[in-house]
Amino acid sequence: MMLTAITTAKRRIDYRQVPTPPPAAGRALIRVQHVALCGTDAHIWDDDYPADLPVIQGHEFVGLIEQIEPGLVDARDGVPLVPGLPVAVSPMVYCNTCPPCLAGRFNICESISCLGCYEDGALAEILSAPVSKLHPLPLGLPRYLGALGEPGSIAMQAVNRGRPQAGETALVLGCGPIGLLATLFLTERGVRVIASDLSESRMALAEECGAVATFAPGTGGQLGDLWGAATGPTLIIEATGVPASFETAVSVAAPTARLVQVGISGRQALLSLRDLPFKELDILGSRNSLNLIPEALEVLARHQDVAARLVTHRFPFDSLSAAFETMLDSGQSVGKIVIDLPATAVTGLAAAHQETPLGQESSNVS
Structure with a gap:
């Protein structure tokens, strides 16, 4: 027994x-x-x-x-x-x-x-x-x-789906366990990671996982300074499942960026059908x-x-x-x-x- x-x-x-x-x-x-x-x-x-x-x-x-x-x-x-x-x-x-x-x-x-x-x-x-x-x-x-x-393995699947390239800038939205592990895995591959979360303690953990910068949602006016000369992140891992976070990802993504949605929610996001074709974004789901x-x-x-x-x-x-x-x-x-x-x-x-x-x-x- x-x-x-x-x-x-x-x-x-x-x-x-x-x-x-x-x-x-x-x-x-x-x-x-x-x-x-x-x-x-x-x-x-x-x-x-x-x-x-x-x-x-x-x-x-x-x-x-x-x-x-x-x-x-x-x-x-x-x-x-x-x-x-x-x-x-x-x-x-x-x-x-x-x-x-x-x-x-x-x-x-x-x-x-x-x-x-x-x-x-x-x-x-x-x-x-x-x-x-x-x-x-x-x-x-x-x-x-x-x-x-x-x-x-869930975080690594999301990272692999995004086809990371050493030297590029990635944005990780959500510093829960999946977002933190994704930050660690991206950093190991030579990617410059910027992370975002509502929690200061989680963002501090993201920096321990290798993030070079963090910011809280709602600070959109400061985002441009984080990309440097780039027009936005070329890879985004969305790990919250919050519709507004996905909408932010589409808005700040650089042209030709890959956006990986690993956060799960039954809610709906509102998107402009202008951003996707004009930027030629790759929107990728990631599961298991x-x-x-x-x-x-x-x-x-x-x-x-x-x-x-x-x-x-x-x-x-x-x-x-x-x-x-x-x-x-x-x-x-x-x-x-x-x-x-x-x-x-x-x-x-x-x-x-x-x-x-x-x-x-x-x-x-x-």
């Missing part, structure tokens, strides 16, 4: 003992250690998301391989998958048969699903996952930071990722101090309701929240990925 946290109704989580998943061919049993929460999780907990309750949430996670068929090797990087190895797990489930999948765009599969959203996920002691979804952590990366691999967790983990491993700053809160497994209430508290400055499950012992191969003690990983952890 294993302990699970099941979201059974609006803002209600029940802890239950359920049977441990059995071993299965082509799958591994993962002892979950850390689960990061995102806005989608908060919406599911608040019963404000198209997910059917009850469900075990958790789609950004890392754990140790508990049981696996002997002799299997991760086809991506040749690392043997053996018990005790720390791995991040891709939560996406796709069909491989629909037109987008056959075109290599499985991130927008017509029947896409996601562990922790539409089917049971990682807020459980043990999870069964296909071996193809396992991604070994880079050596030395603290395991709780491995839970950022999945949101990192094309198996980019390994690449995201490598960048996080090179910038562990910055990655740790993105984790503002950590909670034990038995305090999930408090974690969600913190996420929805507008009076708090919240980045990523990480849930620590009971499996925290460091043994065997996991010792190479030594865990930082709870509450000591960064100076701003609550």
Whole structure:
């Protein structure tokens, strides 16, 4: 038997003992250690998301391989998958048969699903996952930071969609976790990043991620000074989902700029049909990722101090309701929240990925 946290109704989580998943061919049993929460999780907990309750949430996670068929090797990087190895797990489930999948765009599969959203996920002691979804952590990366691999992959997908060029100026609108990670990834590629957000503390984090300048929305009169001799940013990542932010992006974009919309909203934006053709803008959507967790983990491993700053809160497994209430508290400055499950012992191969003690990983952890 294993302990699970099941979201059974609006803002209600029940802890239950359920049977441990059995071993299965082509799958591994993962002892979950850390689960990061995102806005989608908060919406599911608040019963404000198209997910059917009850469900075990958790789609950004890392754990140790508990049981696996002997002799299997991760086809991506040749690392043997053996018990005790720390791995991040891709939560996406796709069909491989629909037109987008056959075109290599499985991130927008017509029947896409996601562990922790539409089917049971990682807020459980043990999870069964296909071996193809396992991604070994880079050596030395603290395991709780491995839970950022999945949101990192979302940010990297948006960056890749924008076709960044070293030396150009990019504008990142929104300094939540996705915008901050996009800022870090763009900076690594030699892009000059300017970031915008309503929160001073988030903009300060953007500067730690490499942004050369920041500004608050509504300071449009100062924008021209930020571009220098350029006529505007040539790449924009819109990570808020706020219609006015998208409208701003179209307005300030340089001719021929690429605008990547990764923030999601059901609301409508008002645009002039003059700007798009006159500037010949490329408007690009970005959803999920094309198996980019390994690449995201490598960048996080090179910038562990910055990655740790993105984790503002950590909670034990038995305090999930408090974690969600913190996420929805507008009076708090919240980045990523990480849930620590009971499996925290460091043994065997996991010792190479030594865990930082709870509450000591960064100076701003609550």
